[in-house]
Amino acid sequence: MVDVTKPTIARVYDYSLGGKDNYEVDRAALAKVERIAPRHGELAQMNRRWLVRVVRFLAGSAGIDQFLDIGAGLPTAINTHQVAQQENSDARVIYVDNDPMCAVYGRALLEQNQNTHYLHGDILEAGTLLQNEQVTRHIDRDRPIGVLVCGLLQHLDDGLDPAQVMREYNTLLPDGSFMAVTNFWDPAEENHELHTLAEQLERAFLDGGLGSGWFRTREQQLQYFDGLELLTPGLTELEDWWPAGPATQPQAPEQRVVLGGVGYKRPPDPRRIHPR
Ligand SMILES: C[S@@+](CC[C@H](N)C(=O)[O-])C[C@H]1O[C@@H](n2cnc3c(N)ncnc32)[C@H](O)[C@@H]1O
Numbered sequence: 554m555v556d557v558t559k560p561t562i563a564r565v566y567d568y569s570l571g572g573k574d575n576y577e578v579d580r581a582a583l584a585k586v587e588r589i590a591p592r593h594g595e596l597a598q599m600n601r602r603w604l605v606r607v608v609r610f611l612a613g614s615a616g617i618d619q620f621l622d623i624g625a626g627l628p629t630a631i632n633t634h635q636v637a638q639q640e641n642s643d644a645r646v647i648y649v650d651n652d653p654m655c656a657v658y659g660r661a662l663l664e665q666n667q668n669t670h671y672l673h674g675d676i677l678e679a680g681t682l683l684q685n686e687q688v689t690r691h692i693d694r695d696r697p698i699g700v701l702v703c704g705l706l707q708h709l710d711d712g713l714d715p716a717q718v719m720r721e722y723n724t725l726l727p728d729g730s731f732m733a734v735t736n737f738w739d740p741a742e743e744n745h746e747l748h749t750l751a752e753q754l755e756r757a758f759l760d761g762g763l764g765s766g767w768f769r770t771r772e773q774q775l776q777y778f779d780g781l782e783l784l785t786p787g788l789t790e791l792e793d794w795w796p797a798g799p800a801t802q803p804q805a806p807e808q809r810v811v812l813g814g815v816g817y818k819r820p821p822d823p824r825r826i827h828p829r
Pocket residue numbers: 562563566600601604623624625626627649650651652655674675676677702703704705708
């Protein structure tokens with residue numbers, strides 16, 4: 554049963570991407586954010602473009618053929634499995650989200666072949682999730698995995714210790730795996746103007762009905778890659794991470810308050826990583 558009296562992260566995000574799986578309450582929550590940052594929707598598009606570039610890189614030149622997309626959200630225009638399977642038709646993709654609506658819609662719309670599955674699960678339960686029977690049936694824990702945690706950790710409060718959550722995944726993942734993360738950014742002393750904007754946006758997210766959406770500093774976010782090697786160009790503003798081409802337009806301030814990066818669990822001896 555869908556609760557249309559409270560906004561959800563997935564539906565608000567769907568609306569910001571121009572999707573149709575959202576309700577008045579979700580649109581009202583985004584409107585509060587857009588009062589401060591009218592081009593916030595473009596940030597969502599930018600986040601998707603970042604994800605698509607990373608998946609293409611991982612499934613292509615990095616040779617990753619199994620993916621776990623945690624906090625995958627509602628089906629959208631271009632989904633992880635479509636990008637991965639375009640590079641490698643045998644690539645397996647398991648989507649996970651703790652919002653039951655995402656799992657229902659995901660199963661109906663994204664499970665288009667035997668290599669694509671959508672689970673209802675929580676990032677907070679790393680051990681349970683990685684041992685989930687559906688995950689182990691499709692993902693070989695002895696081989697490198699591409700994990701995506703995009704736009705999720707900003708919805709975990711400090712009490713849930715997102716850095717520790719990520720440390721657990723980074724420890725449990727097999728050598729040769731990659732961890733791709735995007736997160737709302739508080740530039741703090743790096744940029745005073747953007748810091749003020751991040752503070753205002755955080756308020757709008759917290760008070761606007763969603764109740765989550767914390768902007769964290771670069772230093773805090775670097776902890777999400779503990780135990781991994783951060784690939785070049787590092788933890789950057791989204792369009793600075795291997796952009797698909799030169800910038801054609803100046804960026805709005807609200808497009809600059811998210812960082813993304815990809816960590817690599819470099820194997821001690823790369824020759825021991827066997828493709829399927
Ligand atoms: C902003 S959306 C991002 C969707 C997609 N990853 C992207 O970057 O385009 C964040 C998603 O994380 C999910 N989420 C929030 N907390 C979660 C948790 N504890 N475990 C799993 N998913 C969670 C939300 O339901 C939502 O669908």
